[in-house]
Amino acid sequence: MPADLLPNAESVAQHVAAFERELAAAASPRDAQSIRDRYLGRKNSVTASWMQLIASAPPDQKKNIGRYANELKQAIEARWTQYGEHAAATARPAGAVDVTLPGRLPALGHRHPLTVVRDRLEEIFTRMGFTVVEGPEVEDEWHCFDALNMPAEHPARDMQDTLYLATPMPGLDGDPRERTLLRTHTSTMQIRYMQAHQPPIRIVAPGRVYRRDNLDLTHSPAFAQVEALVVGEGISLADLKGTLLAFAREMFSPNIRLRFRASFFPYTEPSAELDVSCWQCDGAGCAMCKKSGWIELGGCGMVHPAVFEAVGYDAERYTGFAWGIGIERIAILRYQVEDIRLFYENDLRFLEQFPY
Numbered sequence: 192m193p194a195d196l197l198p199n200a201e202s203v204a205q206h207v208a209a210f211e212r213e214l215a216a217a218a219s220p221r222d223a224q225s226i227r228d229r230y231l232g233r234k235n236s237v238t239a240s241w242m243q244l245i246a247s248a249p250p251d252q253k254k255n256i257g258r259y260a261n262e263l264k265q266a267i268e269a270r271w272t273q274y275g276e277h278a279a280a281t282a283r284p285a286g287a288v289d290v291t292l293p294g295r296l297p298a299l300g301h302r303h304p305l306t307v308v309r310d311r312l313e314e315i316f317t318r319m320g321f322t323v324v325e326g327p328e329v330e331d332e333w334h335c336f337d338a339l340n341m342p343a344e345h346p347a348r349d350m351q352d353t354l355y356l357a358t359p360m361p362g363l364d365g366d367p368r369e370r371t372l373l374r375t376h377t378s379t380m381q382i383r384y385m386q387a388h389q390p391p392i393r394i395v396a397p398g399r400v401y402r403r404d405n406l407d408l409t410h411s412p413a414f415a416q417v418e419a420l421v422v423g424e425g426i427s428l429a430d431l432k433g434t435l436l437a438f439a440r441e442m443f444s445p446n447i448r449l450r451f452r453a454s455f456f457p458y459t460e461p462s463a464e465l466d467v468s469c470w471q472c473d474g475a476g477c478a479m480c481k482k483s484g485w486i487e488l489g490g491c492g493m494v495h496p497a498v499f500e501a502v503g504y505d506a507e508r509y510t511g512f513a514w515g516i517g518i519e520r521i522a523i524l525r526y527q528v529e530d531i532r533l534f535y536e537n538d539l540r541f542l543e544q545f546p547y
């Protein structure tokens with residue numbers, strides 16, 4: 192033991208001061224207890240080692256060593272008692288709330304990115320005077336194919352592409368349309384709405400559709416579309432283009448341009464693929480538009496007269512346009528997500544990145 196810490200009045204004072212300092216810095220009751228044991232414990236503590244010195248000390252020093260050891264022990268015990276009283280007086284009762292702590296905000300959820308896109312679509316078209324309508328996902332072949340100018344031999348009706356159901360639709364017993372399926376497109380809502388209403392018509396119909404596809408980077412067996420249908424007297428291709436341009440400028444960017452590429456759908460004539468100019472590079476070519484400057488959005492066209500005839504409209508009097516756009520497609524572009532599967536996995540780490 193160093194000479195300056197041999198039992199004497201000064202070393203007692205030093206140990207007491209050190210004990211107080213350590214105790215004041217104790218992080219927990221357990222911590223404080225171990226500090227106390229180092230000074231007062233029966234084995235290997237400061238007081239215990241001083242007591243041991245008595246046995247080996249010269250006879251004339253035994254008394255002094257004993258006196259200082261007792262002084263130290265009493266001083267440490269007194270401070271330990273004080274510390275305990277103080278801790279008890281200031282401790283919060285179990286379960287009490289510390290009102291001085293900053294508040295913890297509850298985590299707020301938000302809409303799914305696909306819902307955000309759908310809501311935005313509905314908002315834009317509602318403002319243009321469209322009505323939002325919804326309809327059944329389980330359909331019959333007539334609404335999904337026949338009425339849309341896709342007769343029995345049409346390849347879209349193939350079991351390879353369409354998910355048929357084993358049970359007939361309720362209420363259609365004995366009807367030749369009773370073969371039921373999961374709708375492959377939202378165009379079924381054109382038929383259902385026209386059957387129930389007379390022109391003029393302006394509707395958007397968002398909803399889920401189903402295809403016999405495997406889930407991969409860009410495909411899903413279930414996805415969402417939004418369908419639009421406008422029918423009236425004198426509706427032209429210019430109305431179609433103007434409506435889509437107004438939508439694309441609201442949805443993506445005010446400077447966007449539109450392009451129609453000739454295409455074929457059985458239920459529209461003429462038919463077109465709808466492209467918009469890339470809003471990231473303004474048509475110059477970038478990764479998002481795959482260097483083409485254009486982004487494919489969906490299909491559109493003027494309603495085929497055969498569709499009007501199927502629902503009993505006068506195809507000589509009325510014209511109309513229709514289009515369908517994938518909601519996931521818009522979300523992928525808007526949020527720059529490359530894998531469609533991320534939208535279905537409900538992983539909060541992904542979803543939390545897109546609060547609006």
Ligand SMILES: [Zn+2]
Pocket residue numbers: 469470471472473474475476477478479480481482484485
């Ligand atoms: Zn681009």
